[in-house]
Amino acid sequence: MIELTDTNSAQIAAEFVRARTRAGSPAMGMVMTLIVVVDEAGAPAAMAAARAASREHPARVLGVILGSARGRASIVAQVGIGQGWTGETALIRLRGEVVRHPESVVLPLLLPDSPVAAWWPTDHPPDPANDPLGRLAQRRITDAALVSRGKLKALHGQCAAYAPGNTDLAWTRITPWRALLAAALDQATPSVVAGVSAASVTAERISPSADLLAAWLDDRLRVSVRRRTSAGPGITQVTLETAAGPITITRTDGRLATFSSPGQPDRPVALKRRDLPELLAEELRRLDEDNIYAATARRLVELARG
């Protein structure tokens, strides 16, 4: 890692080239730029997660720390290329007036002609698609479950401000639940599927993921979905009421679930809560619009309006 003080985009870009030359100009094959907008405290963990995710999606990772906007503009950057993986990172600290113009720093550093993703690991702007950095990206990843305060408000805000390309890790977290529920109905006879009369989602009192799962079930099944509260961790049970009896997935320890369906023995199924690099890697796998998330977000807003 080389530290550049009082620097600018051109010097950072030049340092990327020098770092690569020092490493003997290895083949890079990077496929995207990932912008991580983070605060000082969250930066080390977020950069580590981004590096881990970029093993699957080699990326130029640009961490941007927005400091206080007061005083003289100053830019400090730590630049390095990956050791043991094909990628590059720069952690860029902005202070002073330049904090209001972060896109001017990032734009010259985007990889040519390849996708850009922006990720806010904790607090995020109310409307990411119209944020100066968010506008540079075609994928904008927020995380309602990790904002410093008001998780549910954050989720509702994100759903209301939805724009193509937006996504939230609260949605990513429920992919395994959704896969298991869809597989459960794959196995059921058409009359059972048509006969799903109600559903419920049980989770911690505050769980953006559970609310999204309920909205998804409501939107897809067109039945009323009850949201129940448990001690957690995370989502603990999902039930689909069918004419033949309930299909239930119960997970009380955050790791191993029990799958029950009418006329079948109960079976254990691994359903571990995933960590950040895995969630991020799933998010970066597809960079086009997620229509199902769009529909679910719309539904969540409708349901909240009543």
Add this chain to the structure above:
Amino acid sequence: MTSLGNPLRDPQDRRLPRIAGPCAMVLFGVTGDLSRKKVMPAIYDLANRGLLPPGFSLIGFARRDWADQDFAQIVHDSVREHARTEFREEVWAQLAEGFRFVPGDFADDTAFHNLRLTLEGLDLVRGTGGNHAFYLSIPPRFFGDVVQQLEEHELVSTPGSGWRRVIVEKPFGHDLASARELNDLLARVFPPESVFRIDHYLGKETVQNILAMRFANEMFEPLWNSNYVDHVQITMAEDIGIGGRAGYYDGIGAARDVIQNHLLQLLALIAMEEPTSFDAVNLRQEKLKVLAAVQLPARLDTGTARGRYAAGWAGGVEVPGYLQEEGIVPDSTTETYAAIRLHIDNRRWAGVPFYLRAGTRLARRVTEVAVVFKRAPHLPFAASATEELTQNALVIRVQPDEGMTLRFGSKVPGTAFEIRDVNMDFAYGGSFTEASPEAYERLILDVLLGDPPLFPRHEEVEASWRILDPILESWARKGAPEAYASGGWGPASSDALLARDGRTWRRP
């Protein structure tokens, strides 16, 4: 597995993986290397990725005095040692209740009766729904016994009781006649769409990427014909000898072992026309068409080469020759190196030779396809400027270090005008493989989903034997193969084969 009528499935919802339906797999040949190193770890990795259904069960069948938990221990050890993904207790817990072991040999009626009871029991307690896959990880000479037993004990499909599938590994026979025999044996009991032949090369990401590279891009296909391509080299080299595989390898040889399946499949994927879609039927049609257009060299003695490694030094280690390997008879005529020149009689490839070579105990382990282009028809440079420029080439590296290399000429920096070959590299391995599944994972999942595009059908197996049979017959008349130095790149006759055409083998 259809989205029809399932409101939770939507084709636009591409995050949701395909999860196999409830099923059980019976593994014959539990103690074999393949089972322990590939099949069992692949099953665990699939479960870890959340792709196996709750209730998936694995039944081991072997002549061992084991109980269920002994078998579970064997799987546990193999997973610990060979699985690619992290070991997690909850994933193991999902699988662990579904392990069963049935002791017995293939002639034992009681054992197969027990197998049936075990499967029926699993359908009840694990909800496997009568869906059973039989994985025959055993030598083909036992297929007949096993298939007959499965039939006698009503373990193969009966209407309305779920699906039954059978999975077999190479070799698919040792010539056309035996391949047909083997197929008839399976076809008597299983319909063609229920027979899954595993050619693990077709499960490899890089091999599937050949299709993506050719048919998703605009820049390669216009060059992909005899106007621009000079010739194609397909290489599969092993740096090790036959080691402990004497029993399998002797009498089989390099051509039957890998050219018949892997190399001819690679040739088909490189040379075929664009299929109308990537479903199994259309893909197979195009592969069959191009395999049927393959022409052997007019003279088999000058159009082929074969060899056998001699004692020597390979990679800094002193190694025995083929005849000194344990279990090889002194009058063996088995080849450990084979090279063939093939032509494809169609408009696209007329006049473009395809050179195939496969060998063991060569300089390094590598599988690659090199498409070598013609020289530029006119070079407006001084002859001295292009002395070091050879032919442009596109190399698809299948293993190891998966990726692609493009070789082209570039000016050497300096005042003199000099053009030299440079390589541009795309490292598929470094870029995407972290999360990409192992070939066996992909193939086993496809079997459980009943998704056939990546499995060769018997028509393809027969088409490749039709190509190879005349060559094997001509070799059989000629006695022992030529010796070649261990740790090199094969016999002199193989180099002569290309030299006669004014070409040389690439050093891979």
